[in-house]
Amino acid sequence: MLIKRSSTIKSSEITSEDNYLNRRKFIQSSTLIGGSLLSSRLLGANLPQEPFAELDDVKSSLYSTDEKINNFLDVTSYNNYYEFGTGKDDPYRNGKDFQSRPWSIEVTGEAEKTGIFDIEDFVKPYLLEERIYRMRCVEAWSMVIPWVGIPLADIIKSFKPLSSATHVRFETLHDRERMPGQKSRVLKWPYREGLTMAEAMNPLPLLAIGIYGRALPNQNGAPIRLVVPWKYGFKGIKGIVKMSFVKSQPKTSWEMAASNEYGFYANVNPKISHPRWSQARERRIGSGVFASKQPTQMFNGYGEQVAHLYDGLNLRRHF
Numbered sequence: 001m002l003i004k005r006s007s008t009i010k011s012s013e014i015t016s017e018d019n020y021l022n023r024r025k026f027i028q029s030s031t032l033i034g035g036s037l038l039s040s041r042l043l044g045a046n047l048p049q050e051p052f053a054e055l056d057d058v059k060s061s062l063y064s065t066d067e068k069i070n071n072f073l074d075v076t077s078y079n080n081y082y083e084f085g086t087g088k089d090d091p092y093r094n095g096k097d098f099q100s101r102p103w104s105i106e107v108t109g110e111a112e113k114t115g116i117f118d119i120e121d122f123v124k125p126y127l128l129e130e131r132i133y134r135m136r137c138v139e140a141w142s143m144v145i146p147w148v149g150i151p152l153a154d155i156i157k158s159f160k161p162l163s164s165a166t167h168v169r170f171e172t173l174h175d176r177e178r179m180p181g182q183k184s185r186v187l188k189w190p191y192r193e194g195l196t197m198a199e200a201m202n203p204l205p206l207l208a209i210g211i212y213g214r215a216l217p218n219q220n221g222a223p224i225r226l227v228v229p230w231k232y233g234f235k236g237i238k239g240i241v242k243m244s245f246v247k248s249q250p251k252t253s254w255e256m257a258a259s260n261e262y263g264f265y266a267n268v269n270p271k272i273s274h275p276r277w278s279q280a281r282e283r284r285i286g287s288g289v290f291a292s293k294q295p296t297q298m299f300n301g302y303g304e305q306v307a308h309l310y311d312g313l314n315l316r317r318h319f
Contacts, residue, residue, distance in 0.1 A: 026093045050120045053215040055128060059146050063204060065301075066131035070143040072212055079139065079219045081238055082187060083172065083179035091219035091301070100223040100239075109245035110165035119223055123209060125158070126150040130213065131206055131227075136268045136300045138232035140293075142282045147227050148210030153201045161197070165245035167195045170226060172239040179239075187253050193226065193237040194250040198309050199230070204229055204302060207240075216257055230302040263319040267310070268300040272319055 012308045036306050082090035084098075126179045132146045156168065174190035182189045195205070206227040209216050216222040221238025234254050244250075254262035261275055270280045281293040299306055310318075 003177060007040065011096075013043065028082055047232065052106060055148055055210050055213055055215065058130050058210075058213055059129045060127045061129045063305075064130070064146075065134060065144065067132070067134065067144045067229075068091045069132055069146050070286050075211060076217050076219060077146050078285055080233065081181075081219055081221070082184075083181045083189075083191065084219065085181045086184070086186060096220035097220075098178055100218065103241075104225070105221050105240060106242045107159055107244070108242070109169075110247060111245045112160035112162070114280040117165065122155075123150055123207075123224070126154055127184070127277050128210070129268075133206075133227060133229040134302075135227075135229065135236075138234055138274065138279075139214075140264070140274075140277060140279060140282050140296075141285055142294075142296075143285050147206055147208040148213060148216075149206040149224075149227065150210035150299055151203060152171070152205040152226070153203060153209050155207060156200055159245070160243045165193050165197055167196055168200045169242075169244040169246050169247050169250040170237045170240050171242040171244075172237055173241045187257055190241075191237055191253045192250065192256075193252050194233055195228065196309075199228070199244075199306075202306060202309065206303055225261075230268060230287055230299040230306045234262065234288060235266050265315075265318050266313050268296060269298060269315060269319065270296040271301075272316055285300075 018045070038087060072195045077092055078088050080090040081095070084091040085092040104116050105122050106116045107114045113317070128148055128150065128220050130148050130178045131148055131258070132144060135145050161168075172191040172306055174181065175180065176189075208221070208225050209223060211217070211220060218223065223278060224240050225238040226236050226240065249264060252262075255264055255265075268279075273279055279296055282296045283293050284291070297303075
């Protein structure tokens with residue numbers, strides 16, 4: 001079993017302060033955050049009005065890995081977020097002035113409770129958890145990130161989906177001026193993602209609003225994003241503004257762009273190569289120029305928790 005019972009030690013204590021909170025790097029980090037502060041009303045907490053605002057009352061989780069987490073600068077300066085550009089540093093550079101307040105989330109479809117909710121009302125009923133998850137990109141690099149958020153299953157239960165709902169579909173904000181990367185034709189906007197209802201109700205998926213015990217930066221998907229640790233990173237849709245309970249499998253953005261390369265399920269699978277590269281090994285960001293690539297684990301190491309979701313499913317066909 002690769003997920004280990006976590007202690008009450010927070011990520012800021014697991015990784016030394018020198019890695020991401022010493023004065024020099026904190027100044028650098030503050031420039032990386034841009035306009036990503038959460039409202040002081042969020043969760044009723046008295047959040048300081050400063051970059052990288054600390055989140056209150058965050059509990060540890062049984063689902064955290066004890067692997068060494070990446071430092072703050074790795075996680076906030078090396079990103080895929082095509083709404084702000086296709087380069088790894090584009091999300092930081094082009095997202096610095098993005099204003100994630102006010103923000104609302106629309107819930108539609110096959111559920112008893114639907115409507116448009118301010119983000120404060122959307123997340124306020126729940127306790128925040130810190131979950132240290134491995135993240136594996138389809139491009140064969142990886143990180144270990146201390147997310148802060150709410151189990152997706154808890155939020156879904158509150159909307160009381162009907163038995164007719166087989167999938168949950170997500171959409172990100174569609175705003176070409178605020179998100180200049182959407183002016184490109186690399187994808188069909190807005191960005192869309194989805195999970196089966198069984199996947200969404202698994203204990204692992206998280207709707208994240210923070211990292212390192214602090215508010216989520218713009219380049220990491222502020223103010224709210226999805227984290228599904230056994231799937232490739234592109235399944236983790238950012239800047240969510242819509243969640244829909246639907247009767248059939250939705251089309252997702254990368255699937256629509258290149259269905260032979262990016263399937264709906266996108267489970268981490270070292271046995272199935274991408275058409276242009278192997279998925280058998282991965283490069284851990286921050287490990288050093290001369291570090292060897294490490295073997296990729298099936299379901300990114302979360303098989304004990306999720307393999308049963310795919311019993312009888314041909315994972316080569318349904319990739």
